[in-house]
Amino acid sequence: MATTGIDGFGSDATLDRKRLYGRVFVGLCFLSTLFGVAALLLLVGDVIYESWGWLDLTFLTHPPSWFPENYVDGRGAGIYPALIGSLFLIVLTAVFTIFLGVGAAIYLEEYAPDTRVTRFIEANIANLAGVPSIVYGLLGLALFVRAAGLGSVLLAGALTLTLLILPIVIVAAQEAVRAVPDSQRRAAYGVGATKWEVTRDVVLPSAMPGIMTGTILALARAIGETAPLIMIGAATTMFAPPRLSPGALFEPFGAMPMQIFEWASQPQAEFQHIAAAGSVVLLTVLLLMNATAIYIRNRYDR
16 A cells, blocks of 8 residues: 655655656756857857957047958958947937837826727737747838838937837736736825826836836847848948037938848958957847846835
8 A cells, every 4th residue: 555645645656756747847857058158158159269359449439440451351440430320210219119128118008098908009019029020120120211212311210210129019018017016006096196207117117127127138139139220221331420510310320230241241261250249249239138137126125
């Protein structure tokens, strides 16, 4: 007759078998994590190795060489105009995304009635977050470049990237707003606050860390996208950074992914090193943005 184990979970053999299954499961999870981390470290290590000796201050502060004889072997090539172009692009995208994304999330969570139409809109926003980026590039080409007549300018690029990450920001902002306890809202209503005052003084301050974290992570994705920029006709090589003036919105622009793509497509082996150096710069910017998101989350974690 089988003996009954502690708390009626079965015999000792059954408990040992369940513990074995648990250890096997933990081991598989550890191997999966180890595989992902090892692949990432291998990729980053290879990029750093390829860029060794090519990434210096000149590379960061100079444009691509004007002289073909210097540009053939990759020497004299710099990423400064593309770096500044990416910064302009991501700042402009952030402005559009924060206003549109956070505004839409607040309306859907605080003001919109719980109807089939609202649920239909929320479901489609969640589905749009998984659409491939090249589809947004085609949409930006049709809507901003051609229909609006903007052409391949900085404003069209920022609006296209805004479309790309807007669903992600809306979903993240909705979750942050939804996480604010209802007791805080009721307490504010109890002292006579209006709907707008509750949203402005209670909901937004509590949800802001989650909103900012989601927005920064979405912007980190946008800064590395190449397909939408290719579709709208962004320049692969720029010899001057954008001007710090409103007129720069309607001028051609470059970005780091486009410049790296141009270098990587060159047949000379030296350009593979210079493309790797550009990739290191792009990875550094991405890591800084992700680190900022982590700092905000930890700093305001309640």
